[in-house]
Amino acid sequence: MDTSHPSHLCLFFLMCVLAPEVATEVEEPSDGPAATQELTWLTDVPAATAFIAAAEVALVGFFQDLELPVVSIFRDMVQNFQDVSFGISNISDVLTHYNITGNTISLFRLADNEQVNLEGEVIESLNADKLSHFIEAHNLQLVTEYNAVTAVGLFSSNIEIHLLLVINKASPEYKENMHRFQKAAKLLQGKALFVLLDSGKKENEKAVSYFKLKKSQLPALTIYRTVDDKWDALPVTEVSVERVQNFYEGFLEGKLLSENHKSEEKTSKVEL
């Protein structure tokens, strides 16, 4: 749960630091029918690897001793996260395969192929709140909805490029655009983290204005690189897979499209 990263003081970074305070405001199992979540027992190595490969985000409890209090905390969490697959194993072959030496809870995710572990002393003093916060922060889906808690996970990922769809979730164009954004996310999986930034939420105003976007310019695609705070924005009436891909590739080549970069220069000249 290390939240440290390069010392640039971007707005996102500030939000990361603030994140623990707002943890309790984070909400909302995703829409759709609320399927009853089950805990899957991973009885051998092939079952474990197949289970992890099939989930966007999998949380696996590797326990040598099932009598520990942490095991029931883990089991009780299953119903709270509809978009996370929960697995459990006490089989020594499985633990060995994943290099587990003590009781460990590991979060595996496809978005950046990372494994994040809770182990050692952290496991010994784990309670439901801490486990909940850990999952919320590291639950990066192929498209992750931005908030102060997921920002922690986004900024601790090894992937430097964040591609955001800035759109009001309550708008009529949301569904179709989000669908296409999802498709682009699959295509560029592992290269960029895909983020939904809901411009309809008051608490996201600062993040939206970081990209110098006015309401009239939304929806928009934005791109952000964590290592140097470079960003770009592209207002779009319609998201398409091709447009997302071109925007991403152009940014890597150093093209900056945003009208807002230009108006930035103009404004500063006027101010002089």
Ligand SMILES: *[C@@H]1O[C@H](CO)[C@@H](O)[C@H](O)[C@H]1NC(C)=O
């Ligand atoms: C794993 O847990 C099950 C169910 O409690 C138990 O029957 C089994 O002996 C355990 N296996 C190992 C290797 O500890």
Ligand SMILES: *[C@@H]1O[C@H](CO)[C@@H](O)[C@H](O)[C@H]1NC(C)=O
């Ligand atoms: C376990 O550790 C070995 C040696 O460090 C490494 O090569 C292997 O990839 C690890 N296995 C997993 C599943 O992470």
